[in-house]
Amino acid sequence: MHLRETICDYLKGKGIETSPSSILIVSGGLQALQLISIGLLQRGSVIFHESPSYLNSIHVFQSAGMNLFGIPMDEEGIKYASIGRLKRQHNPALIYTIPSFHNPTGTLMSERRRKQLLEDCQKASLPIIEDDVYGDLWFEQPPPKPLKANDKQGSVLYIGSVSKTFSPGLRIGWIVGPEPVINRLADIKMQTDYGSSSISQFLVNKWLKNGYEEDLTLVRSELKCRRDYMIEILNTYFSNIATWNIPSGGFYIWLKITPSISTRKLFEKAIQEGILLNPGNIYDKDDHRHLRLSYSYATLDQIKKGLKRISELIIEMM
Ligand SMILES: Cc1ncc(COP(=O)(O)O)c(C=O)c1O
Structure with a gap:
């Protein structure tokens, strides 16, 4: 509970208003993706993502029988012509995006593109997974606010992690989303590993409270x-x-x-x-x-x- 409360405060700094019950502590961003693929998707589900994408390099989605569908990028981020039309054609279950310092291209999605993407996905009732594991690693100025900060409908599942900023070995990350979704993912997490290491959680809590800036x-x-x-x-x-x-x-x-x-x-x-x-x-x-x-x-x-x-x-x- 302590760590989830601390994460709420930390996320406030990014414009994300949430509560501890809307947060699940996971063993890194990778486990967040694993839990989503097991808990929320079915075999054969279509996933939209940026092309190229980190998602292609990990096997959780393919091995869970998902069909990945890449959408090209430009210098402002994912370059979709019309999410509505693409959705009608391919019937995707969700879209996965890495708006800040994308893996592998390093692209930073512009504020304009973020707004458009959120609006269009919400219009098309297409849920978004926003992977923000690099968001804190800016050089001159912070990136535009995460999509989650403007999500009034609960259609964004937001993923964060300390792997890129503090320590990959602690295996601590988080998913922020609507409570029923978080509860379902928490059940599966429980069945998978009984919860992330409490020593790691203790250390991350201390770090976020006292020294991360x-x-x-x-x-x-x-x-x-x-x-x-x-x-x-x-x-x-x-x-x-x-x-x-x-x-x-x-x-x-x-x-x-x-x-x-x-x-x-x-x-x-x-x-x-x-x-x-x-x-x-x-x-x-x-x-x-x-x-x-x-x-x-x-x-x-x-x-x-x-x-x-x-x-x-x-x-x-x-
Ligand atoms: C975009 C992205 N998401 C998630 C991860 C996995 O992070 P973690 O070490 O927290 O599982 C990585 C690691 O390379 C990544 O590049």
């Missing part, structure tokens, strides 16, 4: 330095062979390789040299042009050596 200031500034460093390296080695976005938060740069080479072969060559790549087809099976670069974990030296070598491999393959 200070810690986040540090994490943001460190991440921004790493982003700047990676961009510098890309400018040095990739300016003739790739294009990329400059993310305003989160972990990822979505690198588009210009020459037509096989990213699969590039992956194989790189792994032989001890460099693990995340090619675009993990996030969209038809993508053969992109690499997802992450500046969050590797050291600056590894980033430099790895990227320099990748640029050489691409040039050799041209």
Whole structure:
């Protein structure tokens, strides 16, 4: 109960008004998705999502018999022509979106797009899963308010987690939604693992109450330095062979390789040299042009050596 109360206060800062009974503590964002797929969806359900998407890289939805339907993106986020028309054609059960610092493209959905998306989905009675695990990791200014902040109808299930900001090993996240939905998911959570570790919950509660703003200031500034460093390296080695976005938060740069080479072969060559790549087809099976670069974990030296070598491999393959 303590953690849920603390999360209510924390979410107020994002414009989300909720109560402890509308929150379920889960073992990370991934478990939130697992519980939703078991508890709210049926075999064969169609899920709309951004294309490319993190959802494609995890197997919970596919293994639960879901059909994933990707919608393209532009620099403002998911680019749907008409949710109403798409809904009539495909009859989706819900739409999954990562509005802030999207995995894998780093895209930040604009305020305008958020408003449109929420309005259109509500008009079409299409529930939304909003995955906001990167929302706190902005560099210059906070992202626009989450969709959940403007959700008066209870049609958004909001997912948060401390995995990207505090510690992935604690396995603590949360789902915010209408009470009946939360109660159903809580039943399944109970049957799955009897509840998340109370030591982890205790630590996250303490962190959110006492230190997260200070810690986040540090994490943001460190991440921004790493982003700047990676961009510098890309400018040095990739300016003739790739294009990329400059993310305003989160972990990822979505690198588009210009020459037509096989990213699969590039992956194989790189792994032989001890460099693990995340090619675009993990996030969209038809993508053969992109690499997802992450500046969050590797050291600056590894980033430099790895990227320099990748640029050489691409040039050799041209
Ligand atoms: C968009 C997104 N959602 C959820 C997760 C899973 O987070 P957690 O470690 O909290 O399960 C990830 C992890 O990469 C992610 O990128």
